[in-house]
Amino acid sequence: MKEKEILNAIKKIVTPYTQRQEGLEDFSEETDFIKDLEVNSANLVDVILDVEDEFNIEIDNESMEGMLTVGDAKNIIEQKLASA
């Protein structure tokens, strides 16, 4: 799967949880889920579940802890897809 497709999918997944719309306008790999998009920290687990469903992968707790930015999420998704 192309990098761009993964990023677009992440953007789509995170949109309903985003409380700061400006954060979506300059959405990039550097975008921080909590700082830039103001996703409620409790909702991060819902983002993970939606990512799992979208890419048919499983993200363990350890990987989840490292998922602070969109780039982190993309890397983990790529890793999981490669090892699947």
Add this chain to the structure above:
Amino acid sequence: MKKRVVITGMGVVAPNGVDLVNFEDAIQKGKSGIRFEEELDRLKFSCQIAGKPQLSEEKIAEYFTPLQLRGLNSSGIVYGVIAGTDAWKDAGLEIQENEAPDWDSGIIFGTGILGVDKFREAIHLIDAGKTRRLGSTSVMQTMASGISAYLGGILGCGNQVTTNSSACTTGTEALLMGFERITAGKAKRILVGSCSDHGPYVWGGFDAMRILPSKYNANPTEASRPMSASAAGFVPGSGAGALVLEDYESAMERGAKIYAEVLGGAVNSGGQRGGGSMTAANSEAVIRCIEEALRFSEISAEEIDVINGHLTATTKDALEVESWKKALNSKDFPYINSLKGMTGHCLAASGSIECVASVLQMDKNFIFGNVNCEDLNSEISDLISEEKIPRKTLEKPINILAKSSFGFGDVNSVVIFRKI
């Protein structure tokens, strides 16, 4: 001096009408909200009928954000949030998105059990070893105080935000708890109310106790028959009712519409002694509760124009009327009616839905007729004059109305409303 407490807003989600206008029309006309439920038939319930508010997806979407709607599977929260938000708006109060909460406004919103469908979802996932798939809202949709928590966040209340639970007295008890907090000067306004989930997992236990009517599956609207000779058990219901209670001075200051004044009331328990049990009321406690409500409200028995009873449509209806008669001990018995003929017994939501029905009658000068009571129970007609049990809606001004609710655990509550 004690603060006076008035009602400045109401909201309702009832089986026979959602919102105040539809609900008032329904109770004026004696419209039933009891329907056949296919699901209960499939699950082999004896009683396959129930009272369930009719809500469209579009209506629900008006009250929740798209994010809140994701995975929302708690009917009690849906009913409670709609009724509570409507009551707030009806009181002319704004929902502000500013940073500071409203420190003078609180919420006391009860329930019996919350989010059973969400809980079922969780149980299936947990048993399949998929706990990590529950998502983030499993806790708040199933904790009892989920309803006050959702409303507290939507309305931004900064005073006490809590949930009470006392079976079928819950809603009336919530109202009295809010009343007491305002009279004590601890809050300017409290949104009080209660909600009850719908569905087989709430109603199944009652069906198993064989206290629900099983012979009306083909004629649902005739099944709930309070005070009739043919009363065959209560029909299970669901929904929510909500009232904004407010310090009289605060209500006057902002020029709010005042529906009625809460004069006072009483809450007690029969201790499951002297004829009382987990499921039956100790009549002495009921009588004391009525007497105390009158005393705290500083009114005499003769001043009561209408009683809105608990009257669930069981053989105990006559006992409730007898308790009222003994407690009031007056020459003329007031008019008496029961909402449950139209809605069924909305369990934890019954007290608040019936308080809304009571106050609507006072506001619009009518006494709704008792539905399915053509064959009045002779034990009741031996106690009081038949004309006091209107079978058709009467147009009549009401000055003082007494509302009672009783619940499992032998708990009672009575509240007194006065027109202002």
